Amino acid sequence: MDPYALKTLNAERRARRAAILVTDLGDGRDRIVREGDQVAGELGAAIAKAFRSGNSGSVEAEGRTFFLNAHLPQPCLVVIGAVHISQALAPMAKIAGYPVEIIDPRTAFATSDRFPNVALHAEWPEDVLSRQPLDSYTALAAVTHDPKIDDFALKAALDANCFYVGALGSRKTHAKRVERLLALGATADQIARIHAPIGLDIGAASPAEIAVAVLAQAIQAFRSRGLEAKDAAA
Amino acid sequence: MENSIYLDEARDPLIIAEGWMKDGKDVAIATVVETWGSAPRPVGSHLVIDAEGNFHGSVSGGCVEGAVVTEAIDVIDSGKAKMLEFGVADETAWQVGLSCGGRIKVYVERLG
Known part of the structure; x- marks a missing residue:
């Protein structure tokens, strides 16, 4: 392995950015490909697939055998609002393999009694997210439907290109939210990325059912990363 | 679910390999490149080895690491990468077989 490739790979992994180490098993040469780098041909198609699935493996391309070692950051979920939905969402997401953090400045809601074994911040999203910025391997679900709490976090999630951005509230509530986010400087393309009303349309009624719908929608967004851009280009 | 969103730097093989390299050590990196049947560690898993073993x-699951370390020291000396294959343990090769019944292919290369 090329020492420079190892250093680059570790730097990407520390920064929570996806990278694939591509090794030619014939001659041992290797290089790092970052998510979004253009690689042509069969090898490029295999690399794109590995970025989506996170699965490593060998691939035959251009008459050679390459090993693709995919290093994806651990995806996680940030929930704005320590509400009833979040109480169901936190354990479900953890079981599905998405560590959860909950942010809610209302200390009556954000209690460890209501949220055992969950990373909980009884602070404003502005304060938590300036310490721990969001990134493209983080999903954000805003479920307080209080503009004072949700809006900043939603704008931050759009700017950080979170792989999923969902916001609780009716279409009417969302229309007002869109106006506020536009006033905060969000673009129309960014607004279009918000899933609102939140969650897959499975007719969810109870808080726990809404949590299922939100988690399923976040997983769908994660596993189809990059596909929208490809469809648009096609 | 023991998943944290941050690297476990103290136990991460690739971080350790980089540290060894900075200390001027000779290092080999072994990578699982293929598995068949029940294999304990997924494709892409690493074992990193220095010249002292x-x-x-x-x-x-600890079944073949001893053999990989021996081969890795060879790879550090020669600089030539090797592809190793391990299968089901039998009486003649029980020390380096996989008792779980799977088969794995491990690529061993020198760092630098």
């Missing part, structure tokens, strides 16, 4: 990480 110190190692971190794993390519199996």
